[in-house]
């Protein structure tokens with residue numbers, strides 16, 4: 001890994017606009033992978049620059065179009081593909097990308113989302129190009145490598161990202177599928193619905209890009225099967241997902257997918273690990289795009305936040321957002337114990353309770369909740385049972401439609417409903433604890449039968465989420481015992 005990191009630094013240092021504070025270093029740690037640490041006894045203070053990466057070394061919608069257009073001269077987008085010199089005929093015959101990228105029309109590329117374009121491009125440059133150049137017709141020119149190779153080389157392996165539930169759910173032709181299905185069954189409801197949502201996005205994106213991969217396979221006689229290529233795509237999808245940083249993409253300014261497409265991938269910045277503390281450690285800043293030969297969306301900087309770094313060995317963290325463990329597991333493949341943003345989604349439990357009421361009342365309740373935007377998304381965090389959860393529960397238990405309408409409008413407080421819902425709430429919370437305890441026991445059973453095929457952290461992540469659920473619920477049970 002050290003050699004790969006020094007290759008990356010060497011590659012970046014070819015740009016004058018690259019900065020990496022000489023008090024920090026990238027270190028590979030057992031639990032959280034690569035991270036950035038203070039390695040010189042000094043003091044890094046608010047607004048000091050830690051990392052600064054020019055546009056031309058970031059992977060995003062703009063830079064990918066720029067690089068594709070080097071091989072396909074029919075692509076011409078102002079402010080993106082200008083300033084590309086014409087190649088000689090000799091160059092054309094040396095690099096299979098001229099042929100591969102010739103099937104990508106400007107119209108097709110521009111309507112892709114950032115995710116689709118980057119997945120397709122990274123698949124080509126990282127996975128397929130090294131195979132293409134080994135074919136007899138290109139083999140004498142195998143010195144052809146992607147500009148991005150030093151960046152690709154430091155990305156996590158399939159094994160490192162393997163704890164993400166959508167990967168268990170989507171991976172094709174895998175001997176561990178049966179095992180993964182057992183793990184999926186032990187996920188909490190919030191993780192399961194998150195997994196199902198991302199699974200649909202992954203599958204939809206593959207539907208869009210796989211016709212191109214098919215054409216490349218015919219052009220270059222692929223060695224990998226389509227299933228193997230899908231697994232590589234899945235890996236790339238989650239590399240992007242777990243390492244992308246918010247950044248406005250001018251070409252996506254007016255597009256429908258602009259929120260999901262506004263991101264860039266930034267070498268070195270993508271080594272920063274997550275802390276659940278917001279606004280403390282460091283923060284990103286993107287300097288506006290300057291024309292003069294600079295390609296892309298702007299210089300990406302990381303500056304020190306309000307915390308002064310002066311402890312040798314301290315880790316430089318970045319907050320990825322106020323994310324619960326269910327979210328972190330599904331988007332990034334890790335959890336943090338006692339994460340302060342944890343919450344339980346108890347929509348399923350509330351709906352089960354609702355299903356036990358007589359069907360006429362049930363239909364009316366659903367109608368009232370939907371009409372007033374109180375349908376689903378019932379949550380509990382450590383400190384609070386959400387207002388919408390209290391409203392739904394009060395309605396289901398009391399069946400007092402008129403008073404619940406006033407409760408929704410804030411004319412009466414929950415104090416009125418507390419004595420009515422107390423016993424149902426206690427029963428429901430105890431049931432949640434029982435359910436999490438059962439799942440923890442089942443995960444422990446799986447660990448015993450595992451025979452080391454699956455890394456222990458996959459199981460431990462699920463156990464941590466359930467244990468944290470129990471802490472949240474137990475806190476409410478303690479509070480309820482003080483009521484009235």
Ligand SMILES: C[S@@+](CC[C@H](N)C(=O)[O-])C[C@H]1O[C@@H](n2cnc3c(N)ncnc32)[C@H](O)[C@@H]1O
Nearest residue numbers: 031032033034242243270271272273274332334
């Ligand atoms: C943006 S990358 C950070 C660099 C990464 N550690 C690496 O080795 O390349 C995000 C990934 O880092 C890991 N990660 C980030 N924060 C973590 C934390 N607090 N604890 C454990 N793993 C963490 C997760 O694997 C996540 O998918």
